[in-house]
Amino acid sequence: MSNDVQQPSIGPLGEAADIRTTRNEVAIEIVGLNKWFGAFHVLRDVSLQVMRGERIVVCGPSGGGKSTLLRCINRIESWQRGRVIVDGVELTDDLKKIDEIRREVGMVFQHFNLFPHLTVLENCMLAPVWVRRMPKKEAEAIARHNLERVRIPEQASKYPAQLSGGQQQRVAIARALCMQPKIMLFDEPTSALDPEMVREVLDTMVALALDGMTMVVVSHEMGFARQAATRMILMDAGQIIEVNEPEAFFSNPQHERTKLFLSQILH
Amino acid sequence: MTTTAPSGFVRDEMIAPAEPPHVRASMLGWIGERLFNSFGNATLTVLGIVGLAALAWPTLRFLLLDAVWRGTERTDCLAETVGHDVGACWPFIWAKFDQLMYGFYPASERWRPNLVYGFGALLLAPLLVPRVPHKTLNAVLFFGVFPLVAGVLLVGGVFGLPEVETRLWGGLLVTLVISFTGIVGSLPLGILLALGRRSDLPVVRSASVVFIEFWRGVPLITVLFFATYMLPLFLPGNWKIDGLLRVLIGVILFSAAYLAEVVRAGLQAIPRGQFEGAMALGLGYWRMMGLIILPQALRLVIPGLVNSFIALFKDTTLVLIVAIFDLLGQLRASFSDPNWATPATLFTGFAFAGIIYFVVSFAMSRYAMFTEQRLRAR
Numbered sequence: 339m340s341n342d343v344q345q346p347s348i349g350p351l352g353e354a355a356d357i358r359t360t361r362n363e364v365a366i367e368i369v370g371l372n373k374w375f376g377a378f379h380v381l382r383d384v385s386l387q388v389m390r391g392e393r394i395v396v397c398g399p400s401g402g403g404k405s406t407l408l409r410c411i412n413r414i415e416s417w418q419r420g421r422v423i424v425d426g427v428e429l430t431d432d433l434k435k436i437d438e439i440r441r442e443v444g445m446v447f448q449h450f451n452l453f454p455h456l457t458v459l460e461n462c463m464l465a466p467v468w469v470r471r472m473p474k475k476e477a478e479a480i481a482r483h484n485l486e487r488v489r490i491p492e493q494a495s496k497y498p499a500q501l502s503g504g505q506q507q508r509v510a511i512a513r514a515l516c517m518q519p520k521i522m523l524f525d526e527p528t529s530a531l532d533p534e535m536v537r538e539v540l541d542t543m544v545a546l547a548l549d550g551m552t553m554v555v556v557s558h559e560m561g562f563a564r565q566a567a568t569r570m571i572l573m574d575a576g577q578i579i580e581v582n583e584p585e586a587f588f589s590n591p592q593h594e595r596t597k598l599f600l601s602q603i604l605h
Numbered sequence: 606m607t608t609t610a611p612s613g614f615v616r617d618e619m620i621a622p623a624e625p626p627h628v629r630a631s632m633l634g635w636i637g638e639r640l641f642n643s644f645g646n647a648t649l650t651v652l653g654i655v656g657l658a659a660l661a662w663p664t665l666r667f668l669l670l671d672a673v674w675r676g677t678e679r680t681d682c683l684a685e686t687v688g689h690d691v692g693a694c695w696p697f698i699w700a701k702f703d704q705l706m707y708g709f710y711p712a713s714e715r716w717r718p719n720l721v722y723g724f725g726a727l728l729l730a731p732l733l734v735p736r737v738p739h740k741t742l743n744a745v746l747f748f749g750v751f752p753l754v755a756g757v758l759l760v761g762g763v764f765g766l767p768e769v770e771t772r773l774w775g776g777l778l779v780t781l782v783i784s785f786t787g788i789v790g791s792l793p794l795g796i797l798l799a800l801g802r803r804s805d806l807p808v809v810r811s812a813s814v815v816f817i818e819f820w821r822g823v824p825l826i827t828v829l830f831f832a833t834y835m836l837p838l839f840l841p842g843n844w845k846i847d848g849l850l851r852v853l854i855g856v857i858l859f860s861a862a863y864l865a866e867v868v869r870a871g872l873q874a875i876p877r878g879q880f881e882g883a884m885a886l887g888l889g890y891w892r893m894m895g896l897i898i899l900p901q902a903l904r905l906v907i908p909g910l911v912n913s914f915i916a917l918f919k920d921t922t923l924v925l926i927v928a929i930f931d932l933l934g935q936l937r938a939s940f941s942d943p944n945w946a947t948p949a950t951l952f953t954g955f956a957f958a959g960i961i962y963f964v965v966s967f968a969m970s971r972y973a974m975f976t977e978q979r980l981r982a983r
Contacts, residue, residue, distance in 0.1 A: 412884075412885060414881055414884055414885065433889075437887050437889055440884065440885060440886065440887035441887040443885075444885070445885035447878060447881065447882065447885075449878050451878040451879060451881060451882030451885075452882070453879065453882065453883075453897055453901075454901070455900050455901055455904070464886070464888075464896060465886040465887060465888065468888060468892050468896065469886065469887045469888060469892070513886070514885075514886075517886060517887065
């Protein structure tokens with residue numbers, strides 16, 4: 339029995355698989371990454387390839403090295419051995435290359451890291467004006483567009499302290515988007531939020547995924563992972579334990595650690 | 606039929622917000638509640654009032670009630686002439702006023718320091734008021750253009766202005782010149798040193814540490830003395846630096862070391878996340894510091910900075926050791942004038958200087974508090 343009719347494959351969000359396959363470029367390549375914090379071996383021989391348009395969700399127990407790995411991608415953390423190549427550019431000590439990559443890689447942090455002395459709009463306009471040297475009018479237009487994209491355009495002249503946690507995180511996402519990055523990194527974006535606000539941020543991230551953004555997300559939100567991820571990775575003790583498509587990952591975990599982890603969290 | 610358990614509760618009408626209980630807002634109410642609400646507090650209040658009166662009354666009597674306001678020579682300030690115990694001898698101040706303000710700056714050229722004061726006030730006032738726009742232009746004019754113009758006007762020698770040697774300058778003019786130059790010159794240098802001390806580059810870091818520890822380790826008097834008397838011995842023969850300029854440089858370097866540590870405390874208080882957020886956006890080191898970190902750090906340490914500025918303003922009096930006559934130096938020189946030798950002269954002179962120092966220091970301190978409140982209101 340062969341069902342050789344070629345059906346167009348559908349991704350988890352309902353988008354056509356074309357989005358994935360036409361962009362067969364390597365966005366991030368990590369080869370044999372090793373990092374020590376003093377004597378502590380925090381990343382052990384990590385190798386990973388992320389294609390353009392992929393959405394990777396990295397999960398695992400605390401202290402497993404997930405955030406550290408993420409922060410290596412834009413060289414906020416450095417490493418002692420191994421290579422990280424982002425968008426074809428290898429990250430080393432070369433400051434120019436690092437800044438070049440950081441322009442193309444946006445990052446959203448667990449604690450938002452918004453600049454408290456600037457308004458929401460100024461937060462978003464800062465990087466385009468000072469890094470991409472955009473004229474202020476153009477930067478403002480882009481900022482307002484992205485604030486609308488995250489559905490808080492009316493908060494533009496407020497200060498971050500006046501917003502709720504969910505709104506602040508959405509501003510952080512908008513701020514990263516204003517640089518028009520090719521890759522977005524999310525470091526536990528909803529872990530510091532009240533439960534009522536987690537939904538609004540996850541919806542924003544799903545919308546981003548629908549737009550075809552390459553995303554690497556460290557998160558414990560398994561609902562989001564099921565909905566939007568193209569690959570799930572479990573990390574523990576600084577190593578990649580298991581990689582699989584979300585359905586297979588959740589329904590049929592192979593490694594002991596994965597089984598243990600999944601049994602401990604609600605999904 | 607209800608499905609709620611006997612121990613359950615379901616609200617049917619929301620409670621609208623109401624006014625808080627009425628608080629007595631009158632002055633008497635405040636006094637009653639805060640100062641006299643218990644026997645102990647009442648006693649302390651009474652003792653406090655008595656103590657204040659005991660201090661304030663003689664001061665008021667000396668400065669205002671028993672003071673002599675008009676006169677031309679010392680006898681006008683003596684008890685025999687006036688008929689009662691004399692307080693402050695203000696005619697002494699009126700007579701010495703020009704010297705106290707300008708030192709020995711030639712009378713015909715006094716319009717130049719006056720012009721400088723005028724320009725300074727004209728540029729400073731809009732800078733201090735938050736609502737006035739064009740702050741960047743204002744700052745550039747005040748911190749960049751004004752010092753140059755002031756320098757040219759005060760020193761002269763160009764544009765047809767007769768030169769006035771700095772050793773003729775004195776009084777409040779010298780105090781303000783040294784304070785202003787010290788403050789404006791040492792803050793940028795202090796910030797650079799603070800950044801240098803936190804740098805990852807070993808050479809920059811060591812150089813900053815050595816600079817800071819050295820200049821904090823020596824007293825200001827030694828610095829002034831060394832700069833004025835020893836430095837010329839080290840310089841090649843015919844290279845002479847003006848005496849006041851040497852003092853200014855010494856004060857700037859000295860003050861910068863202290864400010865560096867104050868600023869460094871502010872930098873340490875900024876959470877790592879701010880640095881990471883800026884780095885993740887691709888901002889280079891200087892943009893990150895200038896746009897994100899320093900604005901926040903400097904706001905945090907306004908109390909420490911203003912503390913240093915006020916101390917610097919009063920430390921200017923040490924220049925007497927190198928024969929430069931600031932306000933206090935000029936005052937003490939005036940004391941030796943036999944025409945005005947009365948019992949009240951010394952007290953009057955120091956009271957006058959004290960009032961000036963207090964007014965300026967208090968103004969700086971209050972403005973800093975105002976700035977802090979405004980920045981916190983966000």
